[in-house]
Amino acid sequence: MGLLDLIKKDNSALRRDVETTGSALQRAREGDEGGLTGAATRLMERLLDTGIDGRGPLDSADKIAREALRKRGSTDEAIDEIVKDHTMLAATGGFLTSLGGFITMPIALPANLVEFYLLATRMVASIAKTRGYDINKPExxxxxxxxxxxxxxxxxxxxxxxxxxxxxxxLAAQRLPGPILMVVNKAVAFRLLSTAGRGVLTRFGRGLPVAGGFVGAGLDTYLIRRIADAARHEFPEVKPA
Structure with missing residues (x-):
């Protein structure tokens, strides 16, 4: 079961958030400038609030990190567990939302984008927490x-x-003011939207029923593993003072 399926099953409020964000993404893809601004703002809010803090049936990054450490003991093994679990969820989501080909693509791809980046945000935040960072700090x-x-x-x-x-x-050492961090956060959301769905091969592969499901799963697996590698590098273990 993918993250979106879990949302639809157990939390109607969060489902509406995802569907609304997906609609805004679709408007942005169609060239609606206002839709792009709204989509970026809503995506940023969902990533911070839901991706890191959890909501409804979605566990917070803090809980994911603590449970992984309890099960595995060592930091590295806990992170391996976190990456493995999120990679499986991303692959499942990519497969299911690409399974219908061109017929379901206009609806499925925006929803999959939100689902994927919620997973990726929670994974990165869990890795950071496992390495000893305070993920409540704005920086x-x-x-x-x-x-x-x-x-x-x-x-x-x-x-x-x-x-x-x-x-x-x-960034935590720079104590940046809130308005600057807000600009950074929104810029990330705009960049994610502007790069979403690029590549003729990707769009063509996802447009084929059944085969599109495997392409979607493979692409999301590759992307989330690349993000996981970046997270391991960007958040080295915090040394005790």
């Missing part, structure tokens, strides 16, 4: 979102007027 939460965009993070920080030094987790 760390911004660093978590920046991890989703990979190599684009430095560019987004520069455009926001932030001097990036070393790993993204170093």
């Amino acid at each position: 760390i939460r911004s660093a978590i979102l920046l991890t989703l965009v990979g190599a684009d993070a430095d560019d987004l920080l520069k455009k926001a007027g932030v001097v990036a030094t070393g790993r993204l987790s170093n």
